[in-house]
Amino acid sequence: MTNTPSPLSSPLANSLRSGPDDRGRFGIFGGRFVAETLMPLLFELDEAYRAAQADPEFRRELDYYLKDYVGRPSPLWFAQHLTEELGGAKVYFKREELNHTGSHKLNNVMGQILVARRMGKTRIVAETGAGQHGVATATVCALFGLKCTIYMGATDVERQKPNVFRMHLLGAEVKPVTAGAGTLKDAMNEAMRDWVANVADTYFLVGTVAGPHPYPEMVRDFQSVIGVEVKEQITQAEGRLPDVIVAAIGGGSNAMGIFHPFLDDASVRLIGVEAAGHGLDSGKTAASISRGRPGVLHGNRTYLLQDKHGQIEEAHSISAGLDYPGIGPEHSWLNDIGRAEYVGVTDEEALEAFQVCTRTEGIIPALECAHGLAHVMKIAPAMAKDRIIVLNVSGRGDKDIFTVAHHLGVKL
Amino acid sequence: MSRIQTRFAALKKEGRGALIPYLQACDPDYDTSLELLRAMPAAGADLIEIGVPFSDPSADGPTIQAAALRGLKAGATLGRVLEMVRAFRETDNETPIVLMGYLNPIDSYGPAEFCFDSAQAGVDGIIVVDMPTEEADLLDAHAREAGLDIISLVAPTTSNSRLFHVLRDASGFVYYVSITGITGTNSASAADLEKALPRIREATSLPVAVGFGISTPEQARTASRIGDAAVVASALIKTMASTLENGQATERTIPSVLKQLEGLAAAVRA
Incomplete structure (x- = not known):
């Protein structure tokens, strides 16, 4: 599955850049430790991502947005x-x-939102800590007219008020999470709960190089x-x-x-x-x-x-x-x-x-x-x-x- | 035959499905949960699921999240949960016990040691919510060696072809997560179940337990008839939680849960 040549990261023999393996592992790390309900979605995402990588049109589209919208290089x-x-x-x-x-967050979000659109998803959920990923996600949802729900720890909502307001302005719904210490870990749990309950139309837009395969690889490639x-x-x-x-x-x-x-x-x-x-x-x-x-x-x-x-x-x-x-x-x-x-x-x-x-x-x-x-x-x-x-x-x-x-x- | 096989075979003869109540270990404290565990078979439990508290139960709704927190606060550890099962087995050697939890505490305990100690303590099966078939090699061989069933989970999103993959080496029974969602929220309708069960039975001859969102006696009865067992978790915990004062058990705690369990059992047996 990982053999498709990629314009973003070419798998190379004898290279430290060739990971992860087909189980989504880097050495003993990584993998896909999620509930069965989500497994088919991860396979679907993996397939959609490989297809996007192999499609020159996807690369052109991403380059266009990175240059004229994100402001790269x-x-x-x-x-x-x-x-x-x-x-x-x-x-x-x-x-x-x-x-x-x-922030750097938009590099990843731009890539994933294009994948989500290719998959026909109409609603985006994401977790955020400082709010940078939440703002980036809310931004592309505004750009493409997608529904957006951001989970943010209640403690973080308090210490990052300006970003919460930004997300509101961008049309996103911000749900404060009071479980645990009310920080990023708890927001991540809650975003996963939302995703598992809304699998048909919802795309989980992970903000960092963690989570089940293929997220760590995909986010890394976009970053x-x-x-x-x-x-x-x-x-x-x-x-x-x-x-x-x-x-x-x-x-x-x-x-x-x-x-x-x-x-x-x-x-x-x-x-x-x-x-x-x-x-x-x-x-x-x-x-x-x-x-x-x-x-x-x-x-x-x-x-x-x-x-x-x-x-x-x-x-x-x-x-x-x-x-x-x-x-x-x-x-x-x-x-x-x-x-x-x-x-x-x-x-x-x-x-x-x-x-x-x-x-x-x-x-x-x-x-x-x-x-x-x-x-x-x-x-x-x-x-x-x-x-x-x-x-x-x-x-x-x-x-x-x-x-x-x-x-x-x-x-x- | 294992306790799980024996129990399902006996129920088949009786011509009814099983009722599987759930309790969270050490919720609200060790003694109360052990007392409740011991009383469950007489109140109509055919098998019992014990939740192993975890700090980040990402597949669980608010009710079980709160129960896990209470359990952890009361000092729940995997070792303590096994101690509870050992204590239960002193008086009951027939009711199958299945542990349900998340992988990290098991990983931390040591997969081989965990399987061995669980079987020794009298555990019959384990359900690891965040360990799909693709990652199950972590426990498979150890569980097999210890004579422990790893209970496979299947979901509405599991395709027909994937059902065969997931259930190829399944043992004990199959747990059907009947909704796409977290515990204790929505419920599947009888029509949903009528559609799903034949799909699952194509891929396995094992009994199928239906869980997630079953709260009323009526729902338990329907699930245990269309499937082979009904798992009731959040509804019982909600009742337990409503009897607590400042997070502590009261004299109403155990009788309230047992009374509800009896009602569920009556419906399943009717």
């Missing part, structure tokens, strides 16, 4: 002032925050446009590939998108930054790889924050977009085979990086990518000046100014 910005301040490696920003709706562009842009700017690529990770879609085209370039270090929350050992963290162990949740096997009895624990992060106790299965695999490194950055460190970025580059980053930047700030000073780091600035921080103000003790 996004620039690769040499962050000169930040580089000078850090005094080491050259730091480049991949400007995903300049996409329409302000890979980020890494493909970086490869071209950095080669043009520097005549070579970067030494390090850094990206923040909640579920891991922006990281997978920028990593994937570089998986076979062994000279490029790939670093995923998880939210350490109050600290990796504080018990209040979202660092699934650093502090979790493999298990099964939301349709896939992956690293999960869980207790010794296999009950899932609540994640914690200042950033609603990273507040998830799991991670995409391909990241779990890349960690285990040692191709990518996964590190933690605390709320505190992210807040500091948020301010540095704003001050030195005039770019207000999302708290998610501020985690990535915080790690760049740790490693860049010790690197030689001819070394190159690319940071994926996956979203803009306008949505986070209330959270940041609160933590800085400022009343807006």
Whole structure:
């Protein structure tokens, strides 16, 4: 089934880019752990996705929307002032925050909505954490006139009010989820419940590289446009590939998108930054790889924050977009085979990086990518000046100014 | 013959279907749920399903979600659930017990150890909601070795050809998820069931239990006649929940659930 040549990701022999296998697995991770009711739908989706990949018309259509609606390609910005301040490696920003709706999320959503349309679905459900995926989904539903229901944890609804209002303006119904801690994990459960109850007309538009196969693969493919562009842009700017690529990770879609085209370039270090929350050992963290162990949740096997009895624990992060106790299965695999490194950055460190970025580059980053930047700030000073780091600035921080103000003790 | 086979064979002789009530382990506490479990056979349970509490029951509606949370709060673990089954088996060696839950607690316990310990404790079958046929190799061999039935789930979305695939190595009985949806919400009509059951029986000679959305005695009777068994879960838990005070059991808790169970049993047996 996976043998169809794809314009988005060509399966290659002896390549780290050829996963997943036909069971949807990356090593031991991934798979299709869902109720029987959903299995036929996953097969249907898989078939529709393969057919779309093989259809040049689909690629043309997607390219058109990516260019004229999303605003791609996004620039690769040499962050000169930040580089000078850090005094080491050259730091480049991949400007995903300049996409329409302000984050990398639209790359994936644009691809999936075209697949959903090909499948004849008329209603879209999605989960959202920070609201970026929800806004992106509501946006394309407005564009194509589809019904849209977004599940969002009640806690997140509270801390991301501007995005909730945006979704309402775009015509989406936002359903707050009060179960659990009322964050992304709970929203995901509720979206799956909606999907299973409305299988005939509803498409579940997953926002990250997690969930049952083929979602992790499909979302990665649609996000890979980020890494493909970086490869071209950095080669043009520097005549070579970067030494390090850094990206923040909640579920891991922006990281997978920028990593994937570089998986076979062994000279490029790939670093995923998880939210350490109050600290990796504080018990209040979202660092699934650093502090979790493999298990099964939301349709896939992956690293999960869980207790010794296999009950899932609540994640914690200042950033609603990273507040998830799991991670995409391909990241779990890349960690285990040692191709990518996964590190933690605390709320505190992210807040500091948020301010540095704003001050030195005039770019207000999302708290998610501020985690990535915080790690760049740790490693860049010790690197030689001819070394190159690319940071994926996956979203803009306008949505986070209330959270940041609160933590800085400022009343807006 | 296994307890499940023996029970269904006996009911076939009686000329009626089975009633399978469900309770969530440790809901609202270990002692109450064990007492309820022990009293269920006399109140008309032919087989019993025990829900294993999980933090993220994504196929369950609000009623069972709340029950799972109460169970977890009361200290439910897979080990504790098996302890409950062992205690039940001290007084009842005939009523088949089926555990229903999600994969992660089992995965965490260890698939081989879980199958072995379950069979030792007196569990007869397991239903793992998020383990479709394509992923069942995780437990299959261990379950077979332990003499445990993995109960296959089929749904309205399962095509005819897929029914044969899913039910090829099925054992125990087949669980028909009679609606596309979560537990305790909609109900399938008699006409829906009349249409679905022949499709399933084409693919298996095992008994078919009908579950999801069965709440009234009338619905239980219909399902147990068109199928071979009716599973009633959320309706019983709703009753139990309505008797709790501050999440704690009261003297009304067990009698209320048993009274409802007797009503369901009477309808199935009528």
